[in-house]
Amino acid sequence: MPRKPQQPRAHATVGAIVEAGFISLARHGVENTTTRHIADIAGVSVGSLYEYFANKEEVxxxxxxxxxxxxxxxxxxxxxxxxxxxxxxxxxxxxxxxxxxxxxxxxxxxxxxxxxxxxxxxxxxxxxxxxxxxxxxxxxxxxxxxxxxxxxxxxxxxxxxxxxxxxxxxxxxxxxxxxxxxxxxxxxxxxxxxxxxxxxxxxxxx
Amino acid sequence: MPRKPQQPRAHATVGAIVEAGFISLARHGVENTTTRHIADIAGVSVGSLYEYFANKEEVxxxxxxxxxxxxxxxxxxxxxxxxxxxxxxxxxxxxxxxxxxxxxxxxxxxxxxxxxxxxxxxxxxxxxxxxxxxxxxxxxxxxxxxxxxxxxxxxxxxxxxxxxxxxxxxxxxxxxxxxxxxxxxxxxxxxxxxxxxxxxxxxxxx
DNA sequence: GGCATATCCGAGTTGAATCCGAACAATTAG
DNA sequence: CTAATTGTTCGGATTCAACTCGGATATGCC
Structure with a gap:
């Protein structure tokens, strides 16, 4: 169960993940866009990603x-x-x-x-x-x-x-x-x- | 490296796999179409599938x-x-x-x-x-x-x-x-x- | 500062894709 | 017809990405 971001820091994380999604997609295509890629590009860990998104689909x-x-x-x-x-x-x-x-x-x-x-x-x-x-x-x-x-x-x-x-x-x-x-x-x-x-x-x- | 089917039996297998692909896709959608599904529907084992197709993409x-x-x-x-x-x-x-x-x-x-x-x-x-x-x-x-x-x-x-x-x-x-x-x-x-x-x-x- | 809560982390678990070596079937040589 | 060879099938073993979890760290409030 993903949580809602409350502090500004968390909002920034969510934003970075979404942006990283676009970047990874443009760079590697859907097939090769992994949660790890997205997390890396966003500069957070996979764990954090799953803190706010139930699964990759939600990203x-x-x-x-x-x-x-x-x-x-x-x-x-x-x-x-x-x-x-x-x-x-x-x-x-x-x-x-x-x-x-x-x-x-x-x-x-x-x-x-x-x-x-x-x-x-x-x-x-x-x-x-x-x-x-x-x-x-x-x-x-x-x-x-x-x-x-x-x-x-x-x-x-x-x-x-x-x-x-x-x-x-x-x-x-x-x-x-x-x-x-x-x-x-x-x-x-x-x-x-x-x-x-x-x-x-x-x-x-x- | 996938092989070319030579005997009629093998052609039938390849045909069955392709048809099973359509069936599985229609039944479960792309996301949930696994090689195992396809192989099961085609009535062959996963191994056979990979005999003729390098990967799922090729199917x-x-x-x-x-x-x-x-x-x-x-x-x-x-x-x-x-x-x-x-x-x-x-x-x-x-x-x-x-x-x-x-x-x-x-x-x-x-x-x-x-x-x-x-x-x-x-x-x-x-x-x-x-x-x-x-x-x-x-x-x-x-x-x-x-x-x-x-x-x-x-x-x-x-x-x-x-x-x-x-x-x-x-x-x-x-x-x-x-x-x-x-x-x-x-x-x-x-x-x-x-x-x-x-x-x-x-x-x-x- | 100290407590409560929010956020972050990354090694570990799970399951699907793929590999591989043995078993089985067909074909061919003798 | 039998043995050797080549084609085909099988399903357990391996790999890798998605996702989980328990603990570490940061933030905000008193």
Whole structure:
């Protein structure tokens, strides 16, 4: 039964362990990330690690939470601005920011992200999905013509998942054959043309 | 150093181990899939497993190869037919077949795929990517108006990765909020509208 | 300072991955 | 057909990483 850190010293230990988790993962990959590695990098003993985490899995969970908080913290304040943008700009802004976040600290988060989908249970990714779905809904509200779009849940699912995974996969590609700019432009065009096409279809169906 | 099976009995053993891998994975998840489990399900001893596979990883590699062969074997013969279809039909046909394959044998392949999609080294997924890129190119050839589309590599990357991951993610969702039919229709619309939009843009730029 | 509590430590235990040498089966030479 | 050789299987022994535990050290409060 892991304990809650109470003194500042203990909080620092927990923080160091989580950070060490990212570092070890980026350095050795998941397979070769042992509790001993993590403890060593964090500068504490294995015993201390198990003082605050029931098992290795929980360290990953904590890393995940950290990452989610980071992403949400980045996107949420942008929402009011994003909502007023042209749809292509929105896609671009979001994707460039997302890339920058993932590539920070030598791709520490990116490396984790490419494993997370497998490790992390659904409900841990959920906050990000909800956030993006929320953004989508707010965007539609601010652009009344979009209210006519049908089946937003399905389209949201496609755009969010398709977008996120495509970018993660692109960034982990060792030597990409296309430029990131082209990818971003492509995704923007995709969404924009979809919207235009659907609106046209809805309009002619009146 | 693992050996190559030579006698039919040994081939059967190897086959049983690979199949047992899928079964164990579907039953217990990756975490709890041990070599002992796999050997037990296959009806052989651990020793035999290590006779043909250097380590557990290699069992997974073999499963991967099996899966890729399965997918390629399904898609390749369809290409001549797909290439003549309307683009929405093509997307639908491909996705329904893909789903059926993944859900065969109680989702044996799906379970593996959701693990492999993130973990498998690039070069192991490559054949599927190449196959789909090939399909895309052939499709463009058969529909000359599409030749005007710009930046096919980037769009191919988006459509292939976005499509595949979206579907895998959808199928592993415990209780999806949208119907698979809607997802398929959405993806079809996405691609179709994109094509129309781009052609329109290219046309007006003449 | 002295007590209570929080934190840290690392050798020891446990179990899964992997190795290995003997037993068993198939194939081949004579 | 028998013996020798080569292929196959087996399961106990070994190794290494996850995790535990009892004691040592640090912190905060009186």
């Amino acid at each position: 990953f969970d904590a890393m995940h939470e950290h990452m989610v908080r980071e992403v949400v913290g980045m996107v949420r304040p942008l929402i009011p601005t994003l909502v007023r943008m042209d749809i292509r700009e929105l896609v671009a802004e979001l994707l460039y920011r997302f890339r920058d976040l993932l590539e920070r600290d030598d791709g520490r988060y990116l490396r984790y992200m490419s494993y997370a989908a497998y490790f992390a249970p659904r409900d841990q990714i959920e906050p990000i999905n909800r956030l993006l779905m929320d953004l989508l809904m707010k965007y539609v509200m601010h652009h009344p013509r979009l209210v006519r779009l049908g089946n937003l849940p399905a389209m949201g699912f496609i755009m969010i998942n398709g977008g996120v995974f495509t970018v993660i996969r692109y960034l982990t590609e060792p030597n990409p054959t296309v430029a990131f700019d082209d990818l971003v432009r492509g995704l923007g065009d995709m969404v924009a043309h979809f919207v235009d096409g659907e609106l046209q279809r809805a309009g002619s169906a009146d | 997974f590699d073999a499963m991967h190869e099996h899966m890729v062969r399965e997918v390629v074997g399904m898609v390749r013969p369809l290409i001549p037919t797909l290439v003549r279809m309307d683009i929405r039909e093509l997307v639908a046909e491909l996705l329904y077949r893909f789903r059926d394959l993944l859900e065969r044998d109680d989702g044996r392949y799906l379970r593996y795929m959701s693990y492999a999609a993130y973990f498998a080294p690039r070069d192991q997924i490559e054949p599927i990517n190449r196959l789909l890129m090939d399909l895309l190119m052939k499709y463009v050839m058969h529909h000359p108006r599409l030749v005007r589309l710009g930046n096919l590599p980037a769009m191919g990357f988006i459509m292939i990765n976005g499509g595949v991951f979206t579907v895998i993610r959808y199928l592993t969702e415990p209780n999806p909020t949208v119907a698979f039919d809607d997802l398929v229709r959405g993806l079809g619309d996405m691609v179709a509208h994109f094509v129309d939009g781009e052609l329109q843009r290219a046309g007006s730029a003449d």
